[in-house]
Each structure stands twice: as structure tokens, then as C-alpha cells.
Amino acid sequence: GAVVSQHPSRVICKSGTSVKIECRSLDFQATTMFWYRQFPKQSLMLMATSNEGSKATYEQGVEKDKFLINHASLTLSTLTVTSAHPEDSSFYICSAGPGQGADTQYFGPGTRLTVL
Amino acid sequence: DAKTTQPPSMDCAEGRAANLPCNHSTISGNEYVYWYRQIHSQGPQYIIHGLKNNETNEMASLIITEDRKSSTLILPHATLRDTAVYYCIVFYLDMRFGAGTRLTVKP
Numbered sequence: 001g002a003v004v005s006q007h008p009s010r011v012i013c014k015s016g017t018s019v020k021i022e023c024r025s026l027d028f029q030a031t032t033m034f035w036y037r038q039f040p041k042q043s044l045m046l047m048a049t050s051n052e053g054s055k056a057t058y059e060q061g062v063e064k065d066k067f068l069i070n071h072a073s074l075t076l077s078t079l080t081v082t083s084a085h086p087e088d089s090s091f092y093i094c095s096a097g098p099g100q101g102a103d104t105q106y107f108g109p110g111t112r113l114t115v116l
Numbered sequence: 117d118a119k120t121t122q123p124p125s126m127d128c129a130e131g132r133a134a135n136l137p138c139n140h141s142t143i144s145g146n147e148y149v150y151w152y153r154q155i156h157s158q159g160p161q162y163i164i165h166g167l168k169n170n171e172t173n174e175m176a177s178l179i180i181t182e183d184r185k186s187s188t189l190i191l192p193h194a195t196l197r198d199t200a201v202y203y204c205i206v207f208y209l210d211m212r213f214g215a216g217t218r219l220t221v222k223p
Contacts, residue, residue: 004159006159093160102147104150104162104165107159
């Protein structure tokens with residue numbers, strides 16, 4: 001149990017286009033989801049916290065108009081990178097947890113975004 | 117910012133126990149200690165978590181000091197497949213990753 005999927009696993013796009021990444025909890029309802037990005041040889045950096053039924057909370061320095069997060073349902077969250085630039089190229093990872101507070105988070109396999 | 121400090125790297129011989137330390141001296145009373153690991157280019161994998169008591173599961177044991185300011189993750193019989201970056205995280209409302217410890221299990 002506790003499986004989180006992400007789609008696509010990798011995407012290559014041209015500069016200026018938008019890319020949508022989906023995060024799904026397959027066997028539980030996710031009250032809380034987190035989005036991260038990870039640059040090569042670095043740790044995961046928290047981008048935003050998403051709670052079902054409310055707007056996402058973005059970390060300082062993360063542009064909410066560029067990285068649109070929609071917690072559409074209790075099993076789906078999407079991250080849309082708008083007007084992508086080469087510096088947005090990164091490994092994007094989501095996590096989902098069934099409860100609130102410190103309930104265990106389960107991570108998706110990640111999405112490798114390359115912007116040309 | 118992450119609230120944990122871990123050594124950047126450790127080596128362990130295959131078949132021996134791997135003991136990974138973590139300092140979290142500013143942990144709050146409602147924050148749990150979580151451990152995840154990440155193998156290259158994959159999402160982090162949950163290992164174990166605890167609040168005050170020591171915990172054990174099929175993967176590992178977690179030892180938390182009485183003052184909760186530090187903890188140790190123990191992999192009892194390390195294998196080559198345990199080579200990964202291990203992250204210790206204190207978690208209540210948001211989950212922030214530090215630099216982690218790169219564990220290399222050697223034959």
C-alpha cells in the first residue's frame with residue numbers, strides 16, 4: 001500500500017512552453033501533498049505545501065504564478081511550470097500523506113524536466 | 117531550513133550494522149523524527165519514524181535519546197543495495213530535507 005505515482009516520468013520541452021506534472025495517491029486519500037525540486041548533487045528543496053480544499057502555501061522565493069499547484073482532489077495534485085526556462089530544468093518530486101500533521105509522507109518516483 | 121545535522125558520508129562493510137547519527141537539538145515536542153533514503157534519481161523511500169520511543173520495523177531500528185536531541189538509524193545487516201543518501205527529518209507540518217548522509221556499503 002501507500003503508493004504515489006507521478007506522470008510523466010520525464011519530459012523535454014521548449015523554452016516558453018508550459019508543462020504539467022501529475023501526482024496521484026493510488027491507494028489512499030491524500031490530505032496533504034508536498035512538492036519538491038532537486039538539482040543535481042543537491043538535496044530536495046521544498047517548493048510548496050498543498051492541503052486539499054485550500055490554496056497551496058509556497059516557500060519563500062518560489063513564484064506562485066510560475067509554479068501553479070492545484071490539489072484537485074484527495075488523490076490528485078498537479079504542478080504546472082508556466083513559461084518554462086532552461087533554469088527550471090530539474091527533478092520534481094511530490095509526496096502525499098493520508099493524514100494531517102506529522103502523518104507519514106510517501107514519495108512519488110519523480111519527474112525529470114528538461115527545458116531546451 | 118532543515119533542523120537536522122548529519123555527517124556528509126559514511127562507509128559500512130557489507131553484512132555489518134550501519135549506524136547513522138542525526139542531531140536535532142531544536143526539535144519541538146510535537147515533531148516526529150523521520151528517516152528516508154534516496155537511491156540515485158528516485159523518489160525518497162520511507163524507512164521509519166518515531167516520537168519518543170525507540171522503534172523497529174523490517175527495515176531498520178530507530179534509537180531516540182531521552183532528551184530527543186539526537187537519534188540513530190540502525191541498519192542491522194547492511195547490503196550493497198542499502199547504498200543511498202539517508203535523510204533524517206523532524207516533521208510536524210512541513211517536511212524539509214537537509215543534506216543527508218551518503219552511505220556507501222562496500223563488499
